[in-house]
Amino acid sequence: MLQINSLYKSYGQRPVLQSLSLKIPVGEVYALLGPNGAGKTTTINIICNLLQADSGTVLINEQPVSNKTKRLIGIAPQENLLYKSLSCAENLQFFGRIYGLYGRKLQQRVRTCLEAVNLTDRANSPIETLSGGMQRRMNVALALVHQPKLVILDEPTTGLDIEARHEIWTLIQQLQRQGITILLTTHLLDEAERLANRIGILKQGRIVAEGSLDELRRLIPAKEVIIVQTPEPKKVIDRARKCGFTPRPYNNDLAFWLPKHMELKEIVDRFEGVELISIARHPIRLEHIYLEVTQRAASNVLPTSASAKS
Amino acid sequence: MKYWYETLAVAQRILTELLRRRRSLIFWSIFPVSVLLLNGFILAERANLSMQQAFENAAPVTLVGAALFFSCLGGSVSTVVAEREQLTLKRLFISPLSGTSYFLGIFLAHCAIGLGQTLLVYLIAAVWGARFQGSLGLGLAILLLSIAAYVGVGFVLGTQLAKRTEDVNALVAAFGVPLLILGGAFLPSSLFPESLLNLAQFNPIYHMNEALLKVSANGDDFAAIEFHFWFLALFALAMVIAGWLSYRRMLQVERQL
Numbered sequence: 330m331l332q333i334n335s336l337y338k339s340y341g342q343r344p345v346l347q348s349l350s351l352k353i354p355v356g357e358v359y360a361l362l363g364p365n366g367a368g369k370t371t372t373i374n375i376i377c378n379l380l381q382a383d384s385g386t387v388l389i390n391e392q393p394v395s396n397k398t399k400r401l402i403g404i405a406p407q408e409n410l411l412y413k414s415l416s417c418a419e420n421l422q423f424f425g426r427i428y429g430l431y432g433r434k435l436q437q438r439v440r441t442c443l444e445a446v447n448l449t450d451r452a453n454s455p456i457e458t459l460s461g462g463m464q465r466r467m468n469v470a471l472a473l474v475h476q477p478k479l480v481i482l483d484e485p486t487t488g489l490d491i492e493a494r495h496e497i498w499t500l501i502q503q504l505q506r507q508g509i510t511i512l513l514t515t516h517l518l519d520e521a522e523r524l525a526n527r528i529g530i531l532k533q534g535r536i537v538a539e540g541s542l543d544e545l546r547r548l549i550p551a552k553e554v555i556i557v558q559t560p561e562p563k564k565v566i567d568r569a570r571k572c573g574f575t576p577r578p579y580n581n582d583l584a585f586w587l588p589k590h591m592e593l594k595e596i597v598d599r600f601e602g603v604e605l606i607s608i609a610r611h612p613i614r615l616e617h618i619y620l621e622v623t624q625r626a627a628s629n630v631l632p633t634s635a636s637a638k639s
Numbered sequence: 640m641k642y643w644y645e646t647l648a649v650a651q652r653i654l655t656e657l658l659r660r661r662r663s664l665i666f667w668s669i670f671p672v673s674v675l676l677l678n679g680f681i682l683a684e685r686a687n688l689s690m691q692q693a694f695e696n697a698a699p700v701t702l703v704g705a706a707l708f709f710s711c712l713g714g715s716v717s718t719v720v721a722e723r724e725q726l727t728l729k730r731l732f733i734s735p736l737s738g739t740s741y742f743l744g745i746f747l748a749h750c751a752i753g754l755g756q757t758l759l760v761y762l763i764a765a766v767w768g769a770r771f772q773g774s775l776g777l778g779l780a781i782l783l784l785s786i787a788a789y790v791g792v793g794f795v796l797g798t799q800l801a802k803r804t805e806d807v808n809a810l811v812a813a814f815g816v817p818l819l820i821l822g823g824a825f826l827p828s829s830l831f832p833e834s835l836l837n838l839a840q841f842n843p844i845y846h847m848n849e850a851l852l853k854v855s856a857n858g859d860d861f862a863a864i865e866f867h868f869w870f871l872a873l874f875a876l877a878m879v880i881a882g883w884l885s886y887r888r889m890l891q892v893e894r895q896l
Binding site: 377379396399400402404406408410411412413414415419423424426427428429431455471 | 641644645647648651652655656659660725726727729730731732733734735736
């Protein structure tokens, strides 16, 4: 459905995308993760034909990106781009007409989209009277009105409360069941874990890791991670090294990889004689993989085109 | 057909938003009506004209100056600025909407508002006994050219100079009010001193006023207004091109953001 090959883009002397390549087959939910400034929005702008790449190709449904491919894409941008004084139905009607829908078909699409985002009872309410979560759902509904083949959701749950976030997640899962291809960008790693078939981690304009969650887990030679709080960090690190636990600098936490599953008592015993405040054991999650991969990429330990599959 | 559907969609959306908010439409009605009444009474009193003649002379200049200027020029500036502030421009860029349809949609919406104002101004003038003659087609052509010129200028100002809603009034006042006065919208150009009249020849609003005044109040034919008409037509064309180029430039700038 979407194929990006060796995409380069720079703003002046500053490179933003450096040989970015990715492929999303039909019906897949692909989460593109990365820190701010990694190139996510630039990638989306190139897919939407808002920006021209310096080199490389983007194919949507095997067609190079052009004004024609705009009809194949539905995008819900980061901000709620809605006409605030118009009602939900009027917003959908306007954008439906822009995409060439009219008459009975347009009315049917408006109804279907309102049902999809659970806003049928607010069809005639002006957007400015809706809650933040409802506006966010309307933002997604506008991306669906013309039945696109590829839906791009750019940080769809940023700034939402947990209830509204769950509503959007349910909506994305519904779209997934309908076989719609989705490119999702997000900073919320649990969102990517929950929704995506495959995940790509973008750092400094290139994909530094890509694969399903299981495939990405294989990037870390550990089964679990422990987070330790202690007034004696140096002693803890020395002891952990002796026990074969690999220290990892995750934010400000003192974290260690465990090479195999161990009972908590067994772990605590290994630190006997060292003062501990707390010790917590976690399975390897996307958060750990993300931090590991982006830190390795920053220090150029990881090859630039590293993939979980390779 | 694509362009036609898109143009209609944009025009309908703008009109729906205006109807929903109402405030702009109310002010765009109050302003020309009050200027028409003031112009009419002042002309009747100071130029020793009958009420019928005074309102026949007051209606065209009020329409072109007070009504269309603020609704079509100010309105199109506001439309573009509001799209930018609401960030809906970005959504339009992402969609397959063509720039031509967007411009034509704004033009069509303001034509509808302009025609509504025409009916209002001429109806009130008729209440005071004014009778209008001349070619309806020619009058309509002058109105449409005036609206096109105003929308074109509105695009230039809205895309290049007005970044926020607060800028709109200041910008319209700074550019507009001197041109309106010099165009004879508030004071008949027949009262201008020679030097001011020479300057007014370069003011498109003067030509809009003169053309419509001669056709609607005096019943003159095309030959009598030929110079005004062609000046206006050229100005409208230049402004539409300038508006289009400004819009293209804005697209390039906004896409980078």
